[in-house]
Amino acid sequence: MNNKQKRTLSITLASWGIVMIGSGLAMNASVHPIVQTSYSLDINHVKVNEAKTNEIVLKEITIEINNPLSVNVKDYLENVEQIDENTLKALKLDTSRVKVSEAGQYTYTITFKKKKYNGTVIVKEKALPNVELKLKEIKLELGKALPLPNETNNFDYSFYVENELTDEMKSNMELDITKVNTSVENEYGYDYYITYNGTKYQGKIIVYVPVPTYTVQQEQTTTTPTTSQEPTPEKHYCEKVNDLYYDKDGNTVSEKQFNESCNKTPSIPIIP
Numbered sequence: 001m002n003n004k005q006k007r008t009l010s011i012t013l014a015s016w017g018i019v020m021i022g023s024g025l026a027m028n029a030s031v032h033p034i035v036q037t038s039y040s041l042d043i044n045h046v047k048v049n050e051a052k053t054n055e056i057v058l059k060e061i062t063i064e065i066n067n068p069l070s071v072n073v074k075d076y077l078e079n080v081e082q083i084d085e086n087t088l089k090a091l092k093l094d095t096s097r098v099k100v101s102e103a104g105q106y107t108y109t110i111t112f113k114k115k116k117y118n119g120t121v122i123v124k125e126k127a128l129p130n131v132e133l134k135l136k137e138i139k140l141e142l143g144k145a146l147p148l149p150n151e152t153n154n155f156d157y158s159f160y161v162e163n164e165l166t167d168e169m170k171s172n173m174e175l176d177i178t179k180v181n182t183s184v185e186n187e188y189g190y191d192y193y194i195t196y197n198g199t200k201y202q203g204k205i206i207v208y209v210p211v212p213t214y215t216v217q218q219e220q221t222t223t224t225p226t227t228s229q230e231p232t233p234e235k236h237y238c239e240k241v242n243d244l245y246y247d248k249d250g251n252t253v254s255e256k257q258f259n260e261s262c263n264k265t266p267s268i269p270i271i272p
Contacts, residue, residue: 054087056112058119064126065103069095076119128172128197134162135203142185142209146177180205238262
């Protein structure tokens with residue numbers, strides 16, 4: 001490459017350098033600085049009432065035996081807060097089929113605009129005293145009958161149970177003597193059972209043959225009364241003995257009585 005060509009190349013490169021520098025300055029002048037701005041969003045929480053509905057959802061009611069049922073229809077609704085007031089006023093409650101005096105499951109009805117909704121009432125037994133029973137070992141003479149509960153008597157179970165029992169406990173006991181045979185002797189005892197509050201208790205009934213008893217009769221001896229060995233005193237009638245006067249009946253009397261009784265003339269003393 002000759003000198004002329006070298007100069008031409010140098011001038012060209014220099015020109016491109018100037019152009020590039022100018023372009024850079026122009027670009028910087030046209031770009032605006034980025035400003036970071038933070039924005040805050042205020043959120044207002046507004047309580048919105050739930051939409052009211054006419055849908056009827058019933059509860060399953062559980063009560064203890066002999067407790068009263070509520071007559072307020074709202075107590076039977078699962079979604080009472082979602083039902084409008086006019087609908088609530090139009091609801092009709094019917095619990096006539098529920099027997100609160102007997103444990104069991106019953107149906108109640110709520111009517112709205114000729115449409116019936118059925119719910120369930122469960123009447124459960126009253127909670128019983130948590131008592132552990134102690135059954136007696138009973139000794140029964142062969143052929144004797146065992147006392148049994150029935151529908152007409154208020155059986156107290158004291159023949160079988162050592163615990164003191166309330167009427168409520170007695171009415172919730174069940175006796176099982178199906179394995180007991182009172183006509184056959186069993187010195188080891190038959191099993192009998194009483195079920196109370198979900199627990200089955202076991203006892204024993206021993207059937208025995210009574211041992212006969214004999215009475216020894218004593219011989220009776222007849223005793224003859226002995227006669228008195230003392231001499232019978234001698235009786236005196238109308239006599240004077242040892243200066244004593246005896247009347248006609250043998251009694252001791254005065255001399256005057258003696259004379260009157262025995263018709264005696266009193267002796268007249270002789271005067272010399």
